[in-house]
Amino acid sequence: MSAPLLEARGVDLHFGGVQAAKDVNLQIFPGEFFFIIGQNGAGKSTFLNICTGYLKPQRGEILFQGRPITGLAPRAITRAGIARAFQHPQLFMQRSVRDNLRFAVAAHGTGFWRPWRALDDPHFDAPARRLLQLCDLERVAAQPAAKVAEGFRKLLDVALALALEPTLLLLDEPTSGVSSADKHGIMTTLAQALRKERVTAVFVEHDMEVVRRFADRVGVWANGQILISGPPEAVLDDPHVREFVL
Numbered sequence: 001m002s003a004p005l006l007e008a009r010g011v012d013l014h015f016g017g018v019q020a021a022k023d024v025n026l027q028i029f030p031g032e033f034f035f036i037i038g039q040n041g042a043g044k045s046t047f048l049n050i051c052t053g054y055l056k057p058q059r060g061e062i063l064f065q066g067r068p069i070t071g072l073a074p075r076a077i078t079r080a081g082i083a084r085a086f087q088h089p090q091l092f093m094q095r096s097v098r099d100n101l102r103f104a105v106a107a108h109g110t111g112f113w114r115p116w117r118a119l120d121d122p123h124f125d126a127p128a129r130r131l132l133q134l135c136d137l138e139r140v141a142a143q144p145a146a147k148v149a150e151g152f153r154k155l156l157d158v159a160l161a162l163a164l165e166p167t168l169l170l171l172d173e174p175t176s177g178v179s180s181a182d183k184h185g186i187m188t189t190l191a192q193a194l195r196k197e198r199v200t201a202v203f204v205e206h207d208m209e210v211v212r213r214f215a216d217r218v219g220v221w222a223n224g225q226i227l228i229s230g231p232p233e234a235v236l237d238d239p240h241v242r243e244f245v246l
């Protein structure tokens with residue numbers, strides 16, 4: 001088996017009396033789609049926030065490509081190759097989908113947040129177009145982000161994260177707020193884009209049908225702990241898990 005891309009070792013984090021991460025030990029391997037499931041407040045987002053440097057654990061370590069990243073600033077972690085898509089996409093709502101992508105490409109390419117450069121610099125057109133294509137956003141490229149359906153905004157958020165050329169992408173409920181009819185289409189587009197770019201992904205997901213269909217491995221979170229992890233069939237059909245999560 002290949003070396004883990006990401007590894008959590010004995011990670012603890014508590015907020016006052018609430019234990020949001022409790023001796024979390026996990027390995028994520030290159031190329032896999034790992035799905036985190038568990039009830040509200042189980043510590044799923046907390047784990048992603050620790051991995052991206054937004055929260056610092058009180059104990060334990062996160063290793064990325066074998067190197068410790070615990071305590072690094074979010075920006076340094078992003079630069080190392082871990083990107084993040086959010087539960088509520090953060091977009092320039094009045095700008096077109098295409099401009100949002102040009103900004104992201106420009107910000108990544110120049111290392112500075114000078115998005116206005118992107119608007120008249122044709123240098124950023126080709127990478128933005130590639131991302132539009134990759135995430136199936138071409139037909140809404142000219143529309144303001146505020147005007148497109150939520151599903152397209154979710155795809156745009158992932159496209160923005162891919163502009164950072166990550167090795168690992170963490171997605172916190174990427175299809176939340178989208179109708180279940182649209183979920184599978186969005187997830188299919190997402191999964192194809194990630195596979196094509198060879199991006200390893202950790203998802204937080206509440207919809208068990210989505211988990212069953214797209215996960216290579218699943219981990220069940222409860223009270224800040226990983227109860228069990230393994231292939232989707234084994235985990236989702238475990239009666240103990242069904243009691244906790246479904």
Ligand SMILES: Nc1ncnc2c1ncn2[C@@H]1O[C@H](COP(=O)(O)OP(=O)(O)OP(=O)(O)O)[C@@H](O)[C@H]1O
Nearest residue numbers: 015018019020038039040041042043044045046047
């Ligand atoms: N910044 C914070 N300050 C205090 N408590 C927090 C903070 N962030 C999370 N918590 C608490 O830590 C626990 C885990 O929260 P977390 O957001 O990780 O849960 P979750 O599994 O992502 O839940 P959900 O499915 O609702 O998104 C909860 O009890 C939550 O109230």
Ligand SMILES: [Mg+2]
Nearest residue numbers: 044045046172
């Ligand atoms: Mg959460």
